[in-house]
Amino acid sequence: MADENISDLIEKYLKKILAENETVKIRRSEIAGLFDVVPSQINYVINTRFTIQNGYIVESKRGGGGYIRIEKVHLLDDIDILDSLIAAIGNEISKRDSETIVSTLYNNELINRREASIILSAIDKSAIDLNNNELTAILRANIMISILNRLKYDR
Incomplete structure (x- = not known):
């Protein structure tokens, strides 16, 4: 685990949630706080690791009640x-x-x-x-x- 970077850890965390539920709805700031990173780090992980090529659909809603929804597709x-x-x-x-x-x-x-x-x-x-x-x-x-x-x- 010493060789893992923070992006790997965030990815594993989200994939663990997705293993239990095929859809996850998160708040960027909450995940950033959990890993003590800036919210843009969460964007980076989602934009690079949760792509359609990898079998995921991502929906983002900005604003006060905003969220990011990641869905594993079949x-x-x-x-x-x-x-x-x-x-x-x-x-x-x-x-x-x-x-x-x-x-x-x-x-x-x-x-x-x-x-x-x-x-x-x-x-x-x-x-x-x-x-x-x-x-x-x-x-x-x-x-x-x-x-x-x-x-x-x-x-």
């Missing part, structure tokens, strides 16, 4: 989630973000281990390197979008 239950992943990919995607999506698909049992390995091979830089990082990221996005679209219809 990809099989909602085609809209796959559409959200496609929208999040946009025109290009990094290798890291695409690997996160593959991991989420595997963890939600949309793909098996072999399929995950095949997808990771297909999006690996050694397979699609065009000697141009931007073009490689665009090609990777096209591959990921094609896979996600196929998953929407092949069940």
